[in-house]
Amino acid sequence: MERLAILADAAKYDASCASSGTTKRDSRDGKGLGSTTEGMGICHAYAPDGRCISLLKLLLTNHCVFDCHYCINRKSSNVRRARFTPQEVVDLTLSFYRRNYIEGLFLSSGIIKSSSHTMEQLIEVARILREEHDFRGYIHLKTIPEADPELVVQAGLWADRVSINVELPTDAGLARLAPDKSSTTIEGAMANLSTAIDEARDSQKRFTKAPRFAPAGQSTQMIVGADGASDAQIVGKASTLYDRFALRRVYYSAFSPIPEASAVLPLKRPPLMREHRLYQSDWLMRFYGFAPQEVQAAADADGMLPLDIDPKLAWALKFRESFPVDINRAPREALLRVPGLGTKAIDALLAARRHRTIRLEDVARLTVSVKKLRPFIVTADWRPTLLTDRADLRAQLAPKAEQMELFG
Amino acid sequence: MIAADLAEPDDFEAWRTQARQLIASGTPPETVAWSDGGGTADLFALPAPPPAAPATPREVRASRAFMDLAQSAVLHSAPERLDLLYRVLWRMQDRPRLLDDAADPDVGALRRMAMQVRRDIHKMHAFVRFRSVADEDGVECYVAWFEPDHHIERATADFFVNRFASQRWSILTPRLSLHWDGMVLLEGPPGSREDAPGEDAVEELWVGYYRSIFNPARLKVGMMVKEMPRRYWKNLPEAREIADLIAGAHKREAAMIATGASLFEDAAPASLEAIAEGIAQCRRCAIGCNGTRAVMGEGAGNARLMIVGEQPGDNEELENRPFVGPAGQLLDRALGEAGIDRSAAYVTNAVKHFKFAPRGKIRLHQNPTAGEIDICRWWLDGERALVKPKVILALGASAARGLIGRTPSIGRERGQALVQGDGTVIWLTAHPSYLLRLDGEAREREHARFAQDLAGLARVLGGAPTGST
Incomplete structure (x- = not known):
């Protein structure tokens, strides 16, 4: 229980909770467990922060050899550390799923030993669920860009969705706040995934038995307000990511003050409204036919979207x-x-x-x-x-x- | 008045058959009284069947879209849904594309009803919570109690069968109960809350998970209530935590900020004097609160070279100057040998207060934690911004952390230029006090490496004067 509290607590800074957009499955044959619907996912509960709880969002461990300043689990942070074995995560997922608490599992992890070792552990959880328990619910694996590309591709074979966080909208921000990460590695891994997803789609068109690969695609997350990037920069970055890697979603997470905060960070949170406005602009680009330049034009002189009115109204007034x-x-x-x-x-x-x-x-x-x-x-x-x-x-x-x- | 009745409120087929007959016989909506559940809404209504059909029955037309909408809307709990459905079907006979006209009040009302029903179905998929019990044969069985708003129980059964086909489950509701034995779906009499198991050990884990996944820094109660309306809370185990979480949230966030450095709400210090004053009063970390004096950096305010150590030691704290103890003397000697003039450089520390553990009469040096270095980085950044050195010599890993934000491996990264985003060169080497702790061969070797690093630094400085530019 205590470990669950620590490792769920540590996972809450990931915004994505989507369980949507995968292929349709059920357990009607009586052998497996679970189902997914095409299209819409299900939110089984809502926390007072207004966010949906659809998946059991966990870290395998919050031990981490990296030292990213915005992250509560960075090496230099004093948080309590804990660790689950893959089998424990599997058991927890199944017992939650059977009681209809969740749609599936969102698993991430701090980096232990090496990136590849960590990735292997994540894949092991997905493998046990799928192979030994014939679990047909939703699995989202956070992949680790520094891990062996082979392993990242394996993750896609078990999971519905895979994701890699770009973390910060600017390279300078990444260099300053996440000194152990590099945007080249992250984007390289995203490109690999996007190729693997494309290839699998293509071979599925031709061979019905071709293995599925991350049918719900890949997504990413950007932290808003931890570095100096303006909304216009963020919108630009997001649209580049959508174009280059065919992402399903870019999630924004307003940087929120974390316990054991690193002193390099601002302590005041950006207004939550900023995150909301960014999501609205995301919608404008995805569903309303706005070009990124047009959304950027709705921002004011210093590149920030107005907080008091929505971006569409801001554009219309301009x-x-x-x-x-x-x-x-x-x-x-x-x-x-x-x-x-x-x-x-x-x-x-x-x-x-x-x-x-x-x-x-x-x-x-x-x-x-x-x-x-x-x-x-x-x-x-x-x-x-x-x-x-x-x-x-x-x-x-x-x-x-x-x-x-x-x-x- | 003609009475039309459904034996069960969700019996779409019964509605459809009767509506078809009524339309065929040309019965206008105003003259039909619909009811469900075997009751008669209008006591004076004539019982079905309708009056003698006209010689040529009307052909009944209903679009696919209408049938879809009607199948949902018929499950609505409002009694008037049946009249409304019939009225729309009646009007559709003359206006086949009536449904496209969303601005029509009848169509609007029907669509709203269908939407409410679909939402209730979706919420039932989401909010049913099973509790596990062993039945008389010792087989694990999952039982839930649920109170839907509309007559959707049977409509949701398929979802649960698809999802949980391999486990035995029952869903009890005030209207009926559904039981899946692994093979067939059976229907039973109405249940009550007491029929469902009262507890389940896993529920504690779930509630604990709910508490932990909540981020107190972002409170959006309105959003939560919109998606998880209060009327569902009574059957959601996690909902009993909500009041507590909201009350605690503001407090938790305030505490988080208070334990961090509220320094960052201030503007960056404008002068070295401001920093000297600031560090003297700084109590942002444990070292700041240990009663020692803060030691300010010294040297030219526009020096080309900045030298950064870890923290003041015993001597430094007493003399209130950086690098005056044995390590400082060693540093001075080595700098001199490399041809670097210390007096022209700006010398400071990554951490401004002395961290020690008392051992009898002496104060034993202790390394600052990464967190403490990070907090103190605010002041070091201030010094860097004001002095604007071209080259910074970092002595040891703590100093380096204060400069580059991560703890590097000195062994791997020493003696090479780490060029920063603003063009500043950071040059790493060991801390001189490390050399003082060694003896014998290791001491010889490390001294040589230290001298080598400083010689490299001298080359970086380009033989140019290390003083003011």
């Missing part, structure tokens, strides 16, 4: 010439640019406008707040009057600042 958009005529791409309109609402509007001329009240029924939309759209019965040129538009649309508590 490029007012693109508005208003006619809800009854505009193509999907133009509708996607309207702040306050989500992809689902847009689909519904596109379907509905084949049947009727859309009026403002129709828009209201399909969206959360029509008030915020009004300045940017034209409907049969509505046209904004010079609103888009008003200088105080931002002030009108930004949420009101909360009044400080008088007796806090």
Whole structure:
């Protein structure tokens, strides 16, 4: 129990908890255990930090020979250390899974002895689960970029998803805060994985029995606010990563003050809102057809996205010439640019406008707040009057600042 | 009024058959009273079957999309869902593409209901918590108690069969119970909370895991409640920790920051005098609190060479100057032999206070921990930023850590230029006090290496004067 507390505590700084996007499996034949659904994963619980608990997120050990300053498990940190054997992790995963607490396992580890040795231990856990217990739930393995490339590839054969953290958005930040890591090694390993994933996809098209390789792809994580990188830099880095390594997701983790913090780090956390805005910009690029340059253009002079309004609204306020958009005529791409309109609402509007001329009240029924939309759209019965040129538009649309508590 | 009744509230087939008949006979929605569970909603309604069908029954049309939506919506707990479904089906006979019109109030309401049902199904997949018990044959059996919002029990069974086909399980709900014996799914009478096992040893581990995975530095209660609404909490073992975790979170974060150096909220020191003042008052680590005097670096404020040691020793603390003890004297001699002028360099330490363990009358030197060096790095960084040396000589691993942020292996990395991002060259060698602890052959050898490193340093300095630039 104590070891579980230590090693779960140590794993909580990894943001990813996705159990989605893998292939469909079940245990209907009565031999194995578990199932996965195609597409959506399941969040079995939520912690008061608002994050989903879908996987048993553990470190095999928090002993580590590396000394990365942002990490609670760095060599020079005074945290209590603990270690699980692969078999113990397997037993814990199975007993949690059988009680429907989790979708599967997210396993990472501090580096013990050598990178390759550590990687072997991680793979061993996945192997026992899959081979000996015929476990068909979700497995996410964090791979260690410095390990033997052979081993990293093996991990993909057992796991649904593999990931390598790029850790910091800039090379300078990495050199300063993670002196034992190098961006060349990390990106080299990501490139290897991406090739292996591609190859497996390709051979599966041709041979039905070809081994599956990380069907849920690879992802990565960047720590926000530990070095001086601006939002524009981070967005740029993320989009390069998406392009170069065909990543499924880039996760952002607002650097949070850790116990036993290294003195090289800022102690104040970046506002959580910053992480949220970065995720929103990530969405804009992935689902709303925004180019990275356009998201960067929404940032202010020092490259930071505004915290008080979302990046889409920030973009709209900067490029007012693109508005208003006619809800009854505009193509999907133009509708996607309207702040306050989500992809689902847009689909519904596109379907509905084949049947009727859309009026403002129709828009209201399909969206959360029509008030915020009004300045940017034209409907049969509505046209904004010079609103888009008003200088105080931002002030009108930004949420009101909360009044400080008088007796806090 | 015509009565149409479903024997079970989730019996989609019964709804479909009756709706088909009613539409075929041209019965408008206003004249049908739907009910479920064998009750009659309208006491004055006529029982089915509907009145004599017209000579040519209407052809009944329903799109695939409607059937999908209806299968979900029929499971909703609101009684009016059946009327609504029938009304939409009725209207679809004239407007086959009615469902695409999401702005239509009926369609909107139906879609909302279907969405709520799907969400409830998803939450049931997520929030059922099994407890393990051994049955009379000693076989392990997993039992859960769950209270869904809508009539979704049977609709979720498939998920649990797919997932847990190889184990025996039961899900008890207020409406019915589901039992899987490893081969077939059986249905039983309604259960109660008391029928489910009261405890399970693994649950403690799970609750402990829940506590540990929570990051107190990021409290987002609203987000949690949105995804895990309070009404589910009573059957989630981990939910009993929530209040406690939230209350503790602010306190824990504040404590974390307080134990770290709150130094970093200040601006970097503006002058060496500010650093001298700052270190005298610095109590950010245990060494700072041991009652000794902080020893400030000395030398030219714009020296080209900076020499960094580990920490002040006994003599240094008493004299309040760096490198004045035996190690300092050894250093001075070696620097002189290599042709480096100490008086032109800026000399300081990675850690500003003297860490020792009392042994009778003497104060025995102790190495600072990595954490202590890292905390003190704030001051060393300040000195570097102000003096702006071109070359820094690091004496020993502690000094090097204060400069490059990791503990290097002196053996491997000594005597070579470590060029930093800003162009500064860091030159590593052993700490002179290490030489003092050796004797015999090892002492000879290490002295030679030390001299060799310093000679290398002299070459890096390029024979140019080591003083002010």
